Amino acid sequence: MTDSKIMDKLVSLCKRRGFIFQSSDIYGGLEATYDYGPLGVELKNNVKQLWWRDVVTSRTDVVGMDAAIFMNSKVWEASGHVSEFHDPMVDCKNCKARFRADHIDLEKNCPTCGVKEWTDARQFNLMLKTHYGPSEDSSSVVYLRPETAQGIFVNFANAVTTSRAKLPFGIAQIGKAFRNEITTGNFLFRSREFEQMEMEFFVKPDETSEWLEYWSNARLDWYKSLGVTEKKLKLRLHEDNELAHYAAACFDVEYEFPFGWSELEGIADRGSYDLDQHAQHSGKKLTWFDSKTNEHITPAVVEASAGVDRTVLTILVDAYHEEEVKGEQRVVLKLNPKVAPITVAVFPLVNRDGMPEIAEKIIDDLKGDFAAFFDAGGSIGRRYRRQDEAGTPYGVTVDSDTLTDQTVTVRERDSMAQERVAMDQLSSYFRDKLR
Numbered sequence: 001m002t003d004s005k006i007m008d009k010l011v012s013l014c015k016r017r018g019f020i021f022q023s024s025d026i027y028g029g030l031e032a033t034y035d036y037g038p039l040g041v042e043l044k045n046n047v048k049q050l051w052w053r054d055v056v057t058s059r060t061d062v063v064g065m066d067a068a069i070f071m072n073s074k075v076w077e078a079s080g081h082v083s084e085f086h087d088p089m090v091d092c093k094n095c096k097a098r099f100r101a102d103h104i105d106l107e108k109n110c111p112t113c114g115v116k117e118w119t120d121a122r123q124f125n126l127m128l129k130t131h132y133g134p135s136e137d138s139s140s141v142v143y144l145r146p147e148t149a150q151g152i153f154v155n156f157a158n159a160v161t162t163s164r165a166k167l168p169f170g171i172a173q174i175g176k177a178f179r180n181e182i183t184t185g186n187f188l189f190r191s192r193e194f195e196q197m198e199m200e201f202f203v204k205p206d207e208t209s210e211w212l213e214y215w216s217n218a219r220l221d222w223y224k225s226l227g228v229t230e231k232k233l234k235l236r237l238h239e240d241n242e243l244a245h246y247a248a249a250c251f252d253v254e255y256e257f258p259f260g261w262s263e264l265e266g267i268a269d270r271g272s273y274d275l276d277q278h279a280q281h282s283g284k285k286l287t288w289f290d291s292k293t294n295e296h297i298t299p300a301v302v303e304a305s306a307g308v309d310r311t312v313l314t315i316l317v318d319a320y321h322e323e324e325v326k327g328e329q330r331v332v333l334k335l336n337p338k339v340a341p342i343t344v345a346v347f348p349l350v351n352r353d354g355m356p357e358i359a360e361k362i363i364d365d366l367k368g369d370f371a372a373f374f375d376a377g378g379s380i381g382r383r384y385r386r387q388d389e390a391g392t393p394y395g396v397t398v399d400s401d402t403l404t405d406q407t408v409t410v411r412e413r414d415s416m417a418q419e420r421v422a423m424d425q426l427s428s429y430f431r432d433k434l435r
């Protein structure tokens with residue numbers, strides 16, 4: 001199967017099973033914008049909750065916050081985004097298509113029209129601009145934030161004072177960001193509206209190398225813990241000419257997508273650039289007081305910046321499998337149970353003899369601890385296939401034997417193996433399996 005076919009099939013499955021839809025679909029959609037459906041939003045929320053637990057609540061040295069999307073435009077002037085947040089852009093003179101100059105071979109013909117006639121490259125600012133309030137003049141200009149990090153930096157003093165934090169410590173948040181990308185594509189991979197999971201870890205300036213190595217490895221391990229295939233993950237050190245204007249060093253966690261190795265998360269040594277810039281432009285002191293040395297320190301920062309949507313895409317791509325079972329093709333998402341939108345699907349074999357009522361009772365018993373789903377439509381084989389495509393790890397079937405011995409058939413998704421389990425033992429059975 002070609003790489004493009006894999007992505008096409010995944011996009012089709014996501015729409016068919018309610019993971020992801022084209023936004024504004026009934027009006028023809030809007031380029032590179034997507035809506036999460038019933039299963040997609042559960043998968044996305046599971047990813048965010050697992051990240052928050054790993055980075056914030058399981059630790060004693062990281063606190064959370066949630067900054068506003070709109071910020072004073074001076075924030076972006078101070079951070080360097082107004083002057084530095086650019087990508088090089090070229091146009092095809094023949095068909096007027098636009099491309100990132102560093103993503104296309106300008107020695108070749110235009111991929112849209114086949115003509116080789118390019119403009120000179122020029123810098124294009126990626127921030128989306130709008131007006132705040134009822135007037136539309138230069139004084140009302142604001143930007144949709146291109147990253148969540150600046151909301152953390154401008155709240156540094158607030159967070160230190162209220163949490164009584166001591167170095168090293170981190171501040172984390174999850175939130176929407178917006179970038180007016182020149183070219184989008186590869187489904188969720190590159191879009192103009194996306195969600196970030198970012199953590200800024202503040203350290204003494206001479207400790208950045210140590211913490212950069214620590215967080216790079218920790219973040220790589222987190223993706224492995226989600227069940228992503230280890231041989232398709234790697235850490236890559238940035239070359240000097242790749243570094244952002246604020247970074248002294250950076251590692252990317254990369255995944256081997258069908259379209260090639262690409263970034264999942266960046267772990268960067270931002271030094272004290274951001275706090276220095278905001279202190280200078282605001283006139284406020286953004287330091288940490290070291291009571292041992294009796295001096296004020298401007299901490300350096302190691303940042304871990306991940307994309308929620310890219311993580312979701314990685315999980316879906318990695319889990320997608322096609323198999324032949326008894327001469328028929330089976331499509332299955334082999335999702336790790338901790339991220340699966342549905343943990344257990346419960347089926348009455350037939351819609352009579354009290355089987356639907358028993359199945360609904362099982363749902364009631366399980367749903368406090370597991371994401372349980374009731375499905376009574378179609379043949380049992382068809383229902384199994386639907387749940388295979390949804391990535392549901394377990395299926396429970398209520399049948400005629402259940403009426404006499406109070407046992408049910410439990411089917412495991414990947415192996416399709418089945419076993420009988422007593423109804424009153426289902427909760428403990430699944431807790432053991434999912435431990």
